[in-house]
Amino acid sequence: MNFEKNLANNKRRLQEALSGAEDVVLKDLWCGKTQLLLAYTDNMVNNEAVQQAVLTNLMQRQAFGGTATFLQENAIAVGEIKQVRTVEEAVVGILWGDTLLLADGDDAALEITTKGWPNRGVSEAKNEVALQGAKDAFTEVGAFNIVLVRRRMKDPSLQVKRMRIGRRSQTDVAVLYLKDVVRPEILAETMRRLQEIDVDAVTDSGQIVQWMEGRRGLFPTMQLTERPDKTAASICEGRIAILADNSPTAILVPATLNVFFQAADDYYARWEVMSLTRLLRFVAAVAAAGLPGLYVALVVYHPHLIPSPLALKIAEGRSSVPFPTVVEVLLMELAFELLREAGIRLPSPVSSTIGVVGGIVIGQSAVEAGLVGPAVVILAAFSGICSFAVPNLALVNALRVMKIGLLFAAAFFGLYGFYLGCLALLVSLCATESFGIPYLYPFCSGEANDGTDWQDTFWRAPLGWMKRRPIFATIKNRWRVGRRQK
Amino acid sequence: MTNHSLSVRQIQVLFFLDLLGISMLYLPSMVAKWGGGYCAVWLGCGVLVWALFGAMAAECSGKELAQSGLGRVLLLFFAGKNLLQGAVWLRLMAGSLSVLLLPKTPLVLTEGAMVLLLWYGVTKGPACRGRAAEVLLLPVVLILFAVCAFSMAGVELEKLVPSAPVGAGKTIGLVALSGFGVENILFASAFCSQKKAGKAVALSGVLLALVLAALTALSYAVFGGTGMTIRRYPLLQLMDTIDFPLLFVERQDVWMVGVWLWSVFLFLWSCLFFCGWQFAQVVQRGKERWYALGAAVVMLALAQLVVTEAAAMFFLQGLLWMNGLSLILILGLFLKERSRA
Structure with a gap:
């Protein structure tokens, strides 16, 4: 009107x-x-x-x-x-x-323009803590978040496209990218998916991710981060950042499995140390998802594969346990998940106490009561610790679901079930794409960028070696170093 | 890099792993019977024939077969072959797993679980298969390399001294005819965006020949001629003879089964995928995944007809003529392609 x-x-x-x-x-x-x-x-x-x-x-x-x-x-x-x-x-x-x-x-x-709503100001990152590097994190005010990125990239080709999503919430969304580095087809796809969101209200980036993914997949194909430095670095690599008002997290697209193992401070310290850390994270992810299933497969179906002294120790620990091994492992995993959930919901001073006391008391009491064997307590705790070594919450959640799936596969078919579970997972991962890029890139199709993307996978090459931008950038602008850099 | 196409590299890897999985277990003991001390050499020569025909197949496009009546008959032949070889290998896989891992589990359950997974894989398209092969290549090669490296300690070189060059032609011929799935390269190339992958497939075949020859020679040097012939799966048992330093697990042959299973899975996946695709091409109606589902059920049923492992081997040998016919057809299609060019 x-x-x-x-x-x-x-x-x-x-x-x-x-x-x-x-x-x-x-x-x-x-x-x-x-x-x-x-x-x-x-x-x-x-x-x-x-x-x-x-x-x-x-x-x-x-x-x-x-x-x-x-x-x-x-x-x-x-x-x-x-x-x-x-x-x-x-x-x-x-x-x-x-x-x-x-x-x-x-x-x-x-x-x-006279916007001036209440806000909590810029505070430290709580979910993506880095030992080295900037400490600031995004806030709930979208405009501030754009400033936090812009401060790190004073490049005129940094584009900020705004739109509003949510018929009632009218949530302000900003799409940030470098116009000469971004791949046009990925940008077009991102804009299309954003424009297709037609809902009443969008109150957080997490909702935008779900609407944009629009599929039933276990693994995240878009990355959430609360760190402006990580966002700026990703934009430099040709990725697109989506910042939603009222949400302290940015969405980064596209996202392959590999990027979920990369932490911001991987690039701030020496490559030798960070390569070891990176490798450790991959091992930790495999252990977090696979150890309980492997344990069940070995103890229930193939005890002859376990070295005799260890097999005897496990058998001795299990002698008074009234439950089958699968139930025993599931009970312990349930206890661990409950402690984790309670720890998240409680105020932080109480949550750490609950975590430590709950873990020790429940574990020790369960062993003394003969409800679970000591090996299973160690296993649940170890697999839990391994999951904390993975630097992305969405991936950790996927690993938790995978763990249960592999556990049941191993419970039904032993080592064969475990292998089948791994293959099913592999098929699922191979079929997944993030904005047209294979999810397992560069572990598959790794030759696409002359194989240079392997430099930032299980290990992190020295910065001087990483002269090319990853596959996310347009082929016209893949070099990230200038002529002066030797 | 789209979800519905394969790269030349992926075709290369698929050719290598599909054929490695099915041949690394039974071929070494089979060629040892025929080739004596030279068996590894003859095996390598036979595999080079696969490489040659694989390269020829990669230069043609199986997609064009659906355009003529005769072509559709050929497609039906290839679909039937995929179905039969898939069923026999499914039975062989289940039998081996029954011996090594699941002695009490009914074979039909083991096979059913695998078929279910295969169909799930088929629904995900050809690119998914190519990517899975690329991912599996590294662990398979690393584990095989580790097996070779650590089993060197048990090598007795005098066992490798050629006794007599017996059965060369027979051995090479047998190996050449044992290339189950070589013809599928004909259809894999239909999904390749970069045409003419012949040289790449040939290179892959040469590498496969070297790897299989090396593994066979190694097994022969450890077990000797008699030892090879009495063992059903010498390569698996080779794993059991070695002790990996720092690895505290026991029965390492069972772990090797995992590597073998991944390769066989890729081969069976290829059989089911191309079977569904070929039926869909013949009928030219409906989605490939539903044909593949039907084929999966039939494959499972056929596998039940093969009661014993000896029967499976018998059927396998029966399928060799189909392999021979496939090679002739590949040659024919290749010559036709060349004359057209």
């Missing part, structure tokens, strides 16, 4: 559109002899900006040029102003924390 030149009618329309929104302020004021209407949402605006840059400037003026354009150019001391002509646009702007200015006799309104 378009605005008219009659201010009274425009005010009535706004009131109708915003009926019930009592936090919206509609203020009449005069500028010279012209009547104006100011509309904004209380506490969503920066009060200082509204009072100083808008109200004071307007009320001090004796003459009014007659149009919104005149006001925009002469009276309002705010940089970002746009003209809107429909009530719907104006309402969204008001609810977003902008201030709307309507003048009698003009059918265009001014939407003045």
Whole structure:
């Protein structure tokens, strides 16, 4: 519905559109002899900006040029102003924390950017802790998040495309990429998937990921990160970052399995040490997912494969256990998962206590009561610790599900079931793609980028060797080092 | 790198692993009976024939067969062959697993679980198979290399001294006819975006010949002629004779089964995938996955008809003529392609 030149009618329309929104302020004021209407949402605006840059400037003026354009150019001391002509646009702007200015006799309104909602400020990363490197993390304010990335990349080719998702939530989403490095087909696919999201409300990046993935797969094909340095580095590699307002995590696309093993500080320390750490993470992931299943397969079906002294120890520990091995392992895994879940939900000072005390008390009591064998307690704890060594929560969750799947496969068919489970997993992983890139790249199709992407997999090559950008970048701009770099 | 196409490298790896999986177990003992001290050499020569025909197949496109009546008959022949060889190898795999891992589990369950997984793999398309082969290549090669390296300690070189060059022609011929699945390269190349993968497949075949010859020579040097012939799977038992330093597990041959299983899985996957694809090409209606599902059920049923492992070997030998016919057809198609070019 378009605005008219009659201010009274425009005010009535706004009131109708915003009926019930009592936090919206509609203020009449005069500028010279012209009547104006100011509309904004209380506490969503920066009060200082509204009072100083808008109200004071307007009320001090004796003459009014007659149009919104005149006001925009002469009276309002705010940089970002746009003209809107429909009530719907104006309402969204008001609810977003902008201030709307309507003048009698003009059918265009001014939407003045005065957003100033409460926020908790930039704090330290809690889920992706790095020993070395920047400590800041994204916040819930999308605009701040863009600044955190922009601070690290003062490159004019860094593009920030904005859109709104959610019919009711009108969540502001920003898509960041380097226009000369991004692959056009991946960018087009990203924009298409974002534009196809048609839901009532989107309140977090996690929801956007689920709508964009649109498939029933176990493994994440989009990466979530709370670290601006990681986001900036990924953008430099040709990836696309999606920042949603109200969410302290960025979405990075595309994402192959390999990138989930990369942590931000892998690139800040010496390559020898970080290569070892990287290898350790891969081993830890395999152990986290596979150890319980392998244990069940060996103890239940193939005890002859276990060295005799170890087999005797396990048998001795299990002598008083009344449950089958599978149940015993499942019980312990359940206890571990419960402790993990309780630890997450409780306040942090209590959660660490629950974790330590719960682990020791439950483990020891269960062994003393003869409910589980000591080997199973060690196994559950070890596999749990291994899962914590993987630096991405989404991948850890996938590993947890995999663990249960392999456990049941081994329980039914022993080592054969375990192997079949691994093959099923391999098939599933091989069939997965992230925005057209094989999920297991560069472990498969690794020759695509002249094999250079192997330099950042199980090991991390010295920075001087990693001269090419990974496969995520357009083929026209794969070199990341300049001529001066030898 | 799309989800429905194979790269030349993937075709190369598939050729290598498909054929390695089915031949590394039974061929060494078989050629030892015929070739004596020269068996590894004859085996290598026979595998070179696979390489030659594989290269010829890679230069043709099996997709065009569906355009003529005779071509559809040929497709039906290849589909039937895939079905039969898949069933026999499924039975052989289940039999070996029964001996080594699951003595109490009914074979039909072992086979059923595998068939279910195979069908799941077929539904994921050809690129998935190519990628899986690429991923499996490294562990398979590493483990085989480790086996070779550590079994060197048990080598007695005098056992390798050629006794008499007996049965050369027979051995090479037998090995050449044992290339189950060579013809599938004809159809794999239909999914390859880069045409003409002949040289790459030939190179892969030469490598396969070297690997199989080396493994056979090694087994022969450890077990000797008699030892080779009395053992059903000398390569697996070779693993049991060695002790990996720092590895505290026992019965290492059982772990080797995992490596073998991965390769056989790839071969069976290829049989089921191409069987479904070939039927779909003949009928030219419906999705390949449903034909593959039907083929999977028939494959499982056929595997039940092969009651004993000896019967499976008998059937396998019966299938050799089909392999021979496949090689002739490949030659014919290759010559036709060349004359057209």
